[in-house]
Amino acid sequence: MQTRRETLKQSALVAGMLAAAGFPQFANAAYNKAAFDAKTLQDVVKALGGSTVAESKDVTITGPDIAENGAVVPLSVATSLSGVKQMLVLVEKNPAAMVAMFNMTDSIEASFATRAKMGQSSDVYAVAIMADGKALFAKKEVKVTLGGCGG
Amino acid sequence: MADPMRIRAQASGDKATVRVLMSHEMESGQRKDAAGKLVPAWFIQEVSATLNGKPVMSAEWGPSVSKNPFLQFTVKGAKAGDKLAVTWKDTKGESRTDEATVS
Amino acid sequence: MNQSVGHNTKKIALALSLFVLSSVALAQKSSTDSIAEYRAMLQDGNPADLFEAKGEDLWKKARGPKNVSLEKCDLGKGAGVVKGAWVELPRFFSDTNRVQDLESRLVTCMQDLQGLNAEEINKTPFGKGEQANLTALATWISAESKGMKFNLPQGHIEERKMYEAGKRLFFMRSGPHDFACATCHSQDDKRIRLQDLPNLTKNPGAGNGFGAWPAYRVSNGQMWSAQLRLNDCYRQQRFPYPLFGSDATIALGVFMGVNGKGGEATAPAIKR
């Protein structure tokens, strides 16, 4: 069995190799600042070049009804639809709505889980941007409470 | 240099579930320190993954992904023994790549 | 007639109050369930893993003025034995002639084997420099005992004295709020705000509570060692600042650990 230390050494090696190759997978990536500055679902979709926005039963958002701490709110987004270009995770009442954007390829499923910070109780969204520019979403409410003794 | 990631990639059928933990502060740029000064934003902005060297996933993140981020995704056509590598790059231009073997 | 109306009103009032009570209970149950659900969602992917990996590396890495690893450190089960060490700590060590918990024992090893300065480490704030390393080490070492049962030794008289002292400190009410550890942690099924409070005087609370630290705190994204957990308890108790690795903190560890005998080690856990 590989020890963690060996894994580390290997990782460093891999990092070196990838650095030498100039991170090919980042070559075309341009961070979409406008989308990450947008305050609303509509504006996020617009910044990503999308068109219509509609709720869809084929998109799912999973998260807790109540989060004991807003610093870490587990959220999963998924869809069974084909022809998805991007999957987004949004928290409506955060200073900027978009948490994460995943670019789809044929090699992955349209299903991602991550954890978001939430400043207050809010609706959270899973959004699938389709190849034709349509944005299909699902939403749910997550309440953020104060878990500790507040001291 | 940033601390290594923890990557678990488990094959089941013709796909593999990948779970990644990254060591990063993910400063939102909204938080004030003890002296009341705004702590500048510093977060992972780009994440990507390769399977046996071939790009399979890329993502862009904002400042509201939680500290020490967790990410889960599913790679099609991955089998035990395959090499799954994950790379992140943050707003300071720092980056880190770690690799795991699909089990 | 009048009487009958009065009777009916009373009945309605009673029905209404029952309705209010039961809806309160229902709302409460669902919020408790939701919190449990939230915690379950966090179990997969505990960032403590990151600290565990760092700790294992630190254990095996040659460091300090003497440039040696900690692989010869005796955590109570012989030099270099890590697995199972944590579920038997704190315990008496004859070389230092004192009962030590995991963290204070690690400091002894860091000084004796690696030539690091114990006093400096003890004075370093949590999460900084060698203290951050210490927490990572404790995270990995505790993880190596995951699933094992607590079995603190009580054979040495110093271990029994520490238990008795720990018990007295646990129940010691003082400070402006008259709080003791026992104020929050001596009854079953109590909560502070929404947080469940383990009863640390017996199992399952003692094993569950004591056996969960080091733990990753999602509220601040920090890895908290057992010493830091106790330190923050004392802060909220409005006591003065407990010295790192002090006898009072170790005595409390003995009291909780012995009470948790047979309980399962779950550290490193993930906590609010």
Place this chain on the structure above:
Amino acid sequence: MNRKHTLALTAIAAVFLTACAAPMPTSADLDKLAKDMASRSFRAQGQAKLDRLEQDEDNRLCSDADSKGVSVTEADAKAIEARNLASIKAPADGKYLGDFKAGEKVAQSGAGKTWTDKEDAPNGGNCYNCHQISQTELSYGTIGPSLYNYGKMRGVTDPTSATAKPIVEYTWGKIQNSRAYNACSSMPRFGHKAILTETQIKDVMALLLDPASPINK
């Protein structure tokens, strides 16, 4: 068996059981051991000075009983309650109730008196840590009883009335110094230990007893 014999037997048993080791100290010696341990295990930090480790007689008696798993003796309980009751003073202006909205804020706050709190910042009442109060706040503790509908359940419709006087005075006293009514209560002595100001206590009183307070709806 008389005491002398018991002691002798215990000593013999101890010798056999622990072989060459020293026998276990007496309970009183262990009390001292714990006390000495406390005095060398802490340092002052911020406003949390070392004098906080010095227990008053009430805390000493209650802690001692707690660690033995018993209640304080009836005589001790009466003495504790009597001297704590004597510390309670009625409000200088005769007004027991303040503003319930401000009271809710005091009840919500768990701040104050820790080594990370500023000394001049207002202290909180920590009420929700242990009690359910408002129905809309789901994050409440269960160490103390629910205080939802506190005034309403006790039939308080006019807190200034003669009928409400006993419950108003009792509630005032309970917040000022809980040990006047329950010798070893876990509740902080908010007035006696100067945790809350008189204004803050009046505001919490209003939260509990004002018929207009949302908790009495």
